[in-house]
Amino acid sequence: MHDSITTAAERLFTQHERSFEQNRFVYPVLSRRSGGISLGVNLNPDKVCNFDCIYCQVDRVSTAETTFVDLPALLDELDHTLTLVTSGKLFEHPKFRDTPPALRRLNDIAFSGDGEPTTHVNFDEVVAKCAELKREHGLHDVKMVLITNASMFHRPHVVRGLATLDANQGEIWAKLEAGTDAYYQQVERTRIPFARVLENITAAAQVRPLVIQSLFMRIAGQAPPATEIAAFCDRLNEITAAGGKLKLVQIYTVARRPAESYVAPLTDAEVDAIAAEVHHRTGLDAAAFYGVS
Numbered sequence: 001m002h003d004s005i006t007t008a009a010e011r012l013f014t015q016h017e018r019s020f021e022q023n024r025f026v027y028p029v030l031s032r033r034s035g036g037i038s039l040g041v042n043l044n045p046d047k048v049c050n051f052d053c054i055y056c057q058v059d060r061v062s063t064a065e066t067t068f069v070d071l072p073a074l075l076d077e078l079d080h081t082l083t084l085v086t087s088g089k090l091f092e093h094p095k096f097r098d099t100p101p102a103l104r105r106l107n108d109i110a111f112s113g114d115g116e117p118t119t120h121v122n123f124d125e126v127v128a129k130c131a132e133l134k135r136e137h138g139l140h141d142v143k144m145v146l147i148t149n150a151s152m153f154h155r156p157h158v159v160r161g162l163a164t165l166d167a168n169q170g171e172i173w174a175k176l177e178a179g180t181d182a183y184y185q186q187v188e189r190t191r192i193p194f195a196r197v198l199e200n201i202t203a204a205a206q207v208r209p210l211v212i213q214s215l216f217m218r219i220a221g222q223a224p225p226a227t228e229i230a231a232f233c234d235r236l237n238e239i240t241a242a243g244g245k246l247k248l249v250q251i252y253t254v255a256r257r258p259a260e261s262y263v264a265p266l267t268d269a270e271v272d273a274i275a276a277e278v279h280h281r282t283g284l285d286a287a288a289f290y291g292v293s
């Protein structure tokens with residue numbers, strides 16, 4: 001779910017439901033940070049993920065009602081929801097009635113949801129069809145955001161999907177939240193090697209600028225050690241030294257109930273300090289987003 005900061009991350013920070021009316025795959029969210037509506041597209045309704053992040057906020061206790069992506073149904077929902085937003089009808093709905101006039105616009109379509117979107121076998125086809133719908137609605141300026149753990153960028157169907165995003169105001173928000181293999185394993189709990197993620201991010205960033213999304217937290221009372229943050233900055237510097245372009249590093253923390261009870265948010269000051277350190281050590285733009293006080 002790697003919820004993005006302005007869109008999917010807004011979903012981290014606010015109470016919302018994955019469903020809008022009867023939708024199973026497409027859900028509108030008011031994102032104050034991005035200044036508009038984000039339409040989330042959930043490609044993992046079965047809640048299966050190839051990471052098992054200790055801070056994951058997907059509710060895996062309750063059983064998934066939908067276990068596969070029904071593409072015609074998804075496109076139908078997207079078509080319908082795009083019309084609802086652009087016609088203004090969405091703002092007659094009780095959940096969106098109080099939306100301030102300035103925010104009554106569509107900002108993006110975000111591929112996120114209850115797992116890693118790029119693990120979907122037809123990821124490229126889904127992205128292409130959603131882009132086609134966006135074009136049909138004349139929404140050329142609306143972004144398409146991919147919220148991803150970068151574990152599958154080396155697969156041909158993902159390479160194709162990323163290229164389609166590039167051609168359709170795409171933005172890739174890639175998760176990187178460790179500097180060392182040990183910390184990566186502690187946080188992400190996956191069989192996918194850290195080196196694979198780093199290689200994938202580097203290769204993708206050589207093609208187009210990426211946004212890096214980094215969630216740091218308190219683990220059993222401990223904030224990330226300074227040595228880990230330094231190593232994290234070293235990894236960012238290696239990516240840029242290899243020709244990778246990183247347009248922003250988003251530093252954020254836990255906002256909703258995480259998978260593990262020993263995970264807790266950092267303070268605002270701690271998040272600020274990490275963002276400042278990242279900027280200082282890498283020269284990259286770093287933005288801080290806070291948890292819930």
Ligand code: SF4
Binds near residue numbers: 001
């Ligand atoms: S990548 Fe991590 S945070 Fe995102 S859905 Fe998978 S387990 Fe949850």
